[in-house]
Amino acid sequence: MKKFILLLLAACLHSFCGASEKVVLDFSAAQPHEKYQLVMRGDTKIANGALQVTDASGKVGGAVLKEIYPALTPDKAFRLSIEFSFDRNFKHKMPAMLWDSKYVNMPNNTPAHKNFHRGFQLYLAPAGSGNYRIQAAFGFGAASQVVQANMINVVPGTRHTLTMEFNASDRVVFTFDGNPAGTCILNSGFIASPYRNPVLGDRQGSSFWPLGGRIHKLTFEKLSWKPLQISKSPVDRRVFVWNEKDAVFKLNIRNFSGTEGNNYTVSVKSIMGDQSIAVAQVPSGQGTIVDLPVNTLLLPGEYPLAITLLDDSGKELAACKEQLVIVPAPGDFMPVMLWGGLPLQTAARIGFTHQGMSLVPHSGGLGPSGYAAYIDLLDEYLKNGVYTYNPITLDRRFTSQKRFLRAGFNNSAIVPASVDPSREELQKELLAVIADSAQNLGSHPGWTMALSISEERDRTNVDFSGRMNEAFREFSGYDMPAIVRGKYPTPRRANLVAPERIMDDDDPELVFYRWFWTRGDGWNDLHSKVTAELHKYIKHDFMTFHDPAVRVPLIWGSGGKCDAIAHWTYTNPDPIKIAQATDELLAMADGQPGQKVLSMTQIIWYRSACAPAHRKVKNPPEWLKREPQAVYMTIPPDALRIALWSKISRRIEGIQYHGASSLTGEDTVHRYRYTNSESQYALQDLVHTVIRPLGPVLKKAEEKPLEVAILETFPATLYAPQHFAVGWSRNWAGDLHLALQWAHLPVGIIFDDHLLNNQKLDNLKVLFIPGAELMTRPVVDKVKELQNNGVIIVGDEFTPPEISVDLRLKSIRRNNYDPQQSKREFQQLGLDIVRALEKHYRSPYAADNQDIVMHSRSAGAGEYLFVINDKRTFGDYIGQWKMVMEKGLPNSGVIRVKSSAQAAYDAVKHQEIAIQNNNGTVELVSDLPPGGGQMIILLPEKIQDIQLHVPENTVARGGAFRIKTAVVGADGQVIAALLPLEVTFTDAQGRKLPGSGYYAALDGTLEIEEFAAVNMAAGQVNVKVRCLASGKSADAAFTVE
Known part of the structure; x- marks a missing residue:
């Protein structure tokens, strides 16, 4: 229930201020x-x-x-x-x-x-x-x-x-x-x-x-001043969503006359007609809220409201003019989130659907003024088609205030300071602030996401005050092992812990760290409580997420019960590394059924990793004169393109970006410097040509059953983290993932949890176990069981000797100063692996050059093949330093896919692709621009036609109607695949009507229920349905009166 504001004024208030001057x-x-x-x-x-x-x-x-x-x-x-x-x-x-x-x-x-x-x-x-x-x-x-x-x-x-x-x-x-x-x-x-x-x-x-x-x-x-005033309630909105239910425009009557007011009438003239609302009483010195019902079946637009307060004789006491705004319903879209913010018009131009707003304050509370300010801002965002997420943080409220801090070993101070999120007082205070914002702002449809406490877990640590030991003893029955000194084991070689590289599952130190990283440090539980508190009050479509979710030892639970987990990737030197981080996220989310995944590209690159300031180069780029002191710089446009295609090849709920200052340069003093003017337009183009039209399909096409997996085993990520990416997409395990991508193997990632819970194992054919200097007995036994059941086990020099691997690799250390040679080495490793496996396993897809990277998903009878051009060379932006091949090159290749498909379509170009199908192998040619990609939809037959059925009877304005459409083959039967459609409704004047947008036809069919706007032009409504796979379309019309 909204808190209404008492307007307490001094008794000496006068009744009127003269004419304006x-x-x-x-x-x-x-x-x-x-x-x-x-x-x-x-x-x-x-x-x-x-x-x-x-x-x-x-x-x-x-x-x-x-x-x-x-x-x-x-x-x-x-x-x-x-x-x-x-x-x-x-x-x-x-x-x-x-x-x-x-x-x-x-x-x-x-x-x-x-x-x-x-x-x-x-x-x-x-x-x-x-x-x-x-x-x-x-x-x-x-x-x-x-x-x-x-x-x-x-x-x-x-x-x-x-x-x-x-x-x-x-x-x-x-x-x-x-x-x-x-x-x-x-x-x-x-x-x-x-x-x-x-x-x-x-x-x-x-x-x-x-x-x-x-x-x-x-x-x-x-300005003139009157003792009775009426206007929009400042803590309520003026912007509403098309077909929003139970919408009311809240008016605030304030009485400063010194006497109680009775028997008033609020008269409103607007496009909704003349409306009168009786107001029995307005106490002196207070405000009274009046609800004006809003018909949200008005066409999206701005509508003036002329509002008058009348006494019982009809005399005008106060008046105001307000604006009512109706915006289109969001439809089914893929979020494009900016972690941070840009000027609103710039964000909308590029195509960001979300940016940040501190709706839950970082310290203190908002109060009525804060709510009013944010309501205005949320209105303005929503009016421009941009939603908001709220970052929930602890630093200013607790960490910097040195409240609820953990104690280090021997009561030493922990550096950096580590807050204890399990403290009941901390949770109570934080959740109360969250509840306050959610109650007062959470009904606004523009607030649709919240980020739960980013990066704070980087500072997590073991608490030696006695509280953590007590909690662990309650869990395990014994005290924390005396050897524990912090959140990671004491640095030492893993084989000194267990010479055979196999630990007992109940080893006390391992039990402690497993408990610590799943529940003991308190963060996962707090994320769950934050999520529950927000959903308690916010009832529209709303999602919480936590990032960075895989910058931890890899075991299920990171992010708790947040609706989604996310992570960011610095995409140098190889942009397709973002697929590795995304696969880790998908593996983590498997531990929380229904949890979604968001994947973020860092717009910023560390200059030290790609164009170090201390190294002088010939032909220095133009940005060096402008930004000689830059520490952070703009991602190259082709790297941005490749990374986008790479992450959307996986099934994710949305895409994210961070580093706004480096993208547009509008903030001229931020340490993130603007060094490339092309990158923002590369993103803008991809959002408008790929993400918006294909978003509904991108979110729904399923990952195929896992055939090739990399096991990232929990004990090794603790005791031998130097081998693993753990969110940074580097080191031996991360580079192996790159090698398998370049080798056209359908690689994914699993954890110990998958093995021990029999998840994603039914179709597993090959299991890679890199860097496993330590494994637990149950996991080793499960690996051997899989091997006995025909799964090929690929290890390296670190694999426990008890596992008799089918293929042993020699780990490769990347040369960070020669990315070209490193890429050659990992591509060669991928080729060697494919050749070694060819008698036992063949990938479902292949290409005739390794600079084409692929990933495949499915839905119904359709297969969705993502083809990414990773052919790159040194350019003139940062290529002079020879640390990153940032410039994309055109690429063309022959692709072969195991499939019975008889037709293929380029979903971005909306056209058919010529194919040959020989004995269950589809062959096609892919021509890709620099940094480019494709989503190729493979179907069991060609798309022949689009069927469209519209109302036969006249539809009244304000009335409901339904259309049905289907994508059919030559025999008139529906093609039961997930297909992208664009639906457009226009009135007799050619104005686009609500319901227009991008859709996904499930099993080839789509049914839309909509309403005719109450103020639309009477006459013919034209309906056009366009299949974004084939480019074919259908048109029909019905009448509105």
């Missing part, structure tokens, strides 16, 4: 205003068309008004708009003051400060990376209040406009460059007249807060 100080003239005079302080001056306040010495600055002019110091409602710019060379150590008539933002209640509860301040608090938080302070005579609105990005040298509208009742509203920037709730009404003359561009006195830039124009406008 506008004052403009235009600094393009030497004398900004003939009536309102300014005196320059310090080095401040009017020059080059602006008031310049750029002195950073800490001395007095700004311009002070000669008098306390009533027109510029109103006590009631006003609007202040300031056009300003920041100096390119100014570094803000203190807030940037725009207006100060208050002196002290939050004075105490001592007599010395009594005059500082007067006037107001408007300033920008620096938040790093070019971001600033809008803040304002108001003095109400006996008390003061500071509010903070949205974070904004201020570009040095660029002219911006900040507007603050104060209603002298209960709220202040900000806009920045014409966009909503937050609504803040106030506890009091009229501002007390200032004690000192107002100052522009700096504080009135004491420690100064220079603007560090220029004020170009200031506009001050008095």
Whole structure:
């Protein structure tokens, strides 16, 4: 239930403020205003068309008004708009003051400060990376209040406009460059007249807060004020989703008249018709919420609402104009999430569906002002087709405050500090904050994801305070082994733990670490509780996720019961390594039935790993002149392309990216530097041509039963982590995965848990066991059992001698300074493996060159073959350093697939591919652009036609209708495969109607139930269904009246 806000005001409130009056100080003239005079302080001056306040010495600055002019110091409602710019060379150590008539933002209640509860301040608090938080302070005579609105990005040298509208009742509203920037709730009404003359561009006195830039124009406008007011409730939304159920636009009536109001009527005129709502009572000094029902079957768009508050005689008491917004329903789409944020229009242009918003505060609580600000922001995001995720963090609330920290061995301090998430007090406090946000913001359909505590587990550690020992004793019946010193075993060679490289499953040290990494350190349990708390209050489609989920010893449980787990990958030097991290995620998710997977590409690359600053090169790239000190740089566009195709070849729920500053360069001061202008457009193209149209199919096509697997065994990841990727897609196990991809083997990853629970084993043909310096007895026995049942076991020099491997490999150490040679070596290893296995196992697909990488999925009668071009060379972006082959090259190859398919289609180009089928082997030619990929759909027969059935009878506006479509073969029978379709509804004027979008036809058929918009044009509705595999389409029409 939403918490309604009491509007408590002083008894001396007046009943009306006179007609509006506008004052403009235009600094393009030497004398900004003939009536309102300014005196320059310090080095401040009017020059080059602006008031310049750029002195950073800490001395007095700004311009002070000669008098306390009533027109510029109103006590009631006003609007202040300031056009300003920041100096390119100014570094803000203190807030940037725009207006100060208050002196002290939050004075105490001592007599010395009594005059500082007067006037107001408007300033920008620096938040790093070019971001600033809008803040304002108001003095109400006996008390003061500071509010903070949205974070904004201020570009040095660029002219911006900040507007603050104060209603002298209960709220202040900000806009920045014409966009909503937050609504803040106030506890009091009229501002007390200032004690000192107002100052522009700096504080009135004491420690100064220079603007560090220029004020170009200031506009001050008095606004009318009435004792009865009506408007949209600031903590409720104005944006609604098409066909949303039980939608109401919440209106807030405030009574400042000093007497109780009775028998009012709210009259609303809008496209929904004239509506009247009776209001029996509005208590004095309080707010009353009135629900205006919203018809969400209006066409998506913006609609004005004219709202009037009437007394029982019909006399107007208050009025306002509001905007109602209807947005399209999201449909079935694949999330494209930006971990962080970009300017909203940029994010929408590129195609991001989600970016971050701190809806659960990192410290403290939000309160009504916070809710109001975020409601406005969520509305603006949703209006632009962008949803939000919320990162839930502990650092500012607990870690940096040194609360609930674990104790190290011998009571030493753990570095870095490690919070104990199992503490009941910690959980209670965190879950209460989550519940508060979920109750107040969780009904907004724009909030659809939450990230549960990223990276904090990197700092996890064993607690030696006694609490962890007590918990372990309760679990195991004995104390923590004395040898334990931290979250990993003491560094030593694994074969010293068990000379035969086989540990007993009940070895006390192993039991402890298995317990610690699954439940003992408390993180997995906390993720589960965070997820449950959010779902308790948020009832629309909502997903929690945790990352990085596989940067741990590999055993089921990471991420707890989060709805999804995720991980990020630095894709140098070989972009297809992201498939290895994604396969680890899929293996981890197997331990939590129904858990989904998200896979993230790092937009940033560490320069040290691809273009080290200390090495000079011939023909240096152009970015080096601009960014000679760059530490993080932009991913090359072809690496981004290859990585996208690689990760979507697996069944994942969504794709993610991190490093916005390196993608677009709009944040000019962030340490992530913008060194390649092509990468953002490569991503934009792929989102619009691949992810959006094919997303519904990408999410649903199933992984095939596993035939070739790499076993990443838990004890070895503990005692011999140098062999394993554990989220970093490197080392011997990670590089072996690359070799098998280049060898066209259908590789996946399994853990000990899979073996011990008989998961993914039914179709297993080949099992690789790299780097297994330690295994448990039950796992060794299971491997031998699989071998006895015909599974080929491939080991290396580390495999326990008791396992008599069918093929033994020699591990290869990558040369990080010669990626070309390393790729050759691992491709050769892959070839050698295929040749060694050819008498026992043949892959279901192959290509005539190893720079083509493939992965196959299935659904019904369809097979979905992903073909990725990994042919690369050294380019002119970072290739000069010879550490990464970043430039993609065209590639063409003959592909062979074991299949009885009689037809193949390129789902991106929407066209048929010529094939030959010889004795159950399909052969086709793939021509791929640099960094390119394909999703080839193999079908048992050719697509002949698209059948489409629409309503035969006339449909009333506002009424429901249904269409049915099917993809059929030559005999008219449905092709029972998962097929991508685009459906478009248009009215008689050609306007696209709700229900239009991309779909997946399950088993070749699709049925859509929709509604005719209540305000659509009467007449013919045209329906077009296009098969995105074949390009074939069908058209039909029905009538709406």
